[in-house]
Amino acid sequence: MDGLNIPLSHILLVSSLLFAVGMLGLMMRRNIIFILMSLEVMLNSTALAFVAAGAHWGQPDGQIVFMLILSVAAAEVAVGLGLVLQIQRRFKSLDMDNANRMQG
Amino acid sequence: MLNLGEEGDAREKQWLSPAVWAGPTLLAVILFAELLYIISSVEGPVSTAQVTAKQVGLTLFGPYVLAVEIASMLLLAGLVGSYHLGRRALDRNIHEADARALSESNSNSTSDSNADKGAQ
Numbered sequence: 001m002d003g004l005n006i007p008l009s010h011i012l013l014v015s016s017l018l019f020a021v022g023m024l025g026l027m028m029r030r031n032i033i034f035i036l037m038s039l040e041v042m043l044n045s046t047a048l049a050f051v052a053a054g055a056h057w058g059q060p061d062g063q064i065v066f067m068l069i070l071s072v073a074a075a076e077v078a079v080g081l082g083l084v085l086q087i088q089r090r091f092k093s094l095d096m097d098n099a100n101r102m103q104g
Numbered sequence: 105m106l107n108l109g110e111e112g113d114a115r116e117k118q119w120l121s122p123a124v125w126a127g128p129t130l131l132a133v134i135l136f137a138e139l140l141y142i143i144s145s146v147e148g149p150v151s152t153a154q155v156t157a158k159q160v161g162l163t164l165f166g167p168y169v170l171a172v173e174i175a176s177m178l179l180l181a182g183l184v185g186s187y188h189l190g191r192r193a194l195d196r197n198i199h200e201a202d203a204r205a206l207s208e209s210n211s212n213s214t215s216d217s218n219a220d221k222g223a224q
Contacts, residue, residue, distance in 0.1 A: 005149045005150075006149065006150050007146075007148070007149060007151065008146050008147075008150050009143050009146045010143060011150060012141070012143045012146060014145055016139060016143070022139035034186055052150055054148050054155065055151035055155060056148065056149075056150055056151060057217055058151065058152070058153050058155060059155070059164045060155050060159040060162075060164075061163065062155075063155065063160050064160065064163060064164050064168050064171075065134070067164070067175075068171055071175040071179055072175075072176060072178065074179065074182065074183065075116040075178050075179055075182025075183075076182070077182070078182045078183065078184045078185070079182055079186050079189065081186065081190075082185065082186040082187075082188070082189025083189060083191045085189065085190050086189055
């Protein structure tokens with residue numbers, strides 16, 4: 001059997017739910033590690049929506065955009081973890097409320 | 105988990121007066137209703153025909169080759185940036201460890217500084 005027989009609206013619902021979970025975590029959490037994880041959840045939810053839409057119209061573009069989103073997420077997390085190292089060294093804590101002042 | 109003590113509570117009360125959150129909440133509810141309406145208006149199964157790996161590869165290196173190049177530049181920038189950010193922290197760790205090892209070897213050679221270390 002070719003293709004999936006789930007309704008497209010269900011996948012879009014799951015995707016928006018994941019996005020909401022990620023955004024809630026982004027706003028509620030103060031630990032920068034969990035903020036980065038919530039960002040990953042949001043990126044993956046949009047990628048899921050892209051893949052579902054690409055499959056719906058039978059086009060490979062959705063999966064290509066998924067790969068591009070993955071590379072963006074990889075670069076973002078690499079730089080983000082470097083920043084985590086610096087913040088941990090400078091403020092001795094991962095609480096983002098301690099790092100709300102820019103110096104210089 | 106989410107409480108930051110008295111000071112944090114007072115600051116959040118100051119931020120979260122009804123005049124501040126009423127407007128954005130209204131807009132968010134309108135957006136949520138639009139989202140539900142649009143999702144419920146979508147019909148049909150996810151896919152009727154499978155997208156093959158061959159199709160994906162041909163499209164990725166055909167019309168999208170410029171996007172692939174840009175993604176490669178982005179990954180390179182991420183690599184260099186994270187190396188630059190992480191290197192100084194790691195270097196400082198190594199320098200501190202070196203300095204500590206040096207002072208320890210010095211204190212072992214002379215008994216005075218060894219006594220100082222013991223006092224500390």
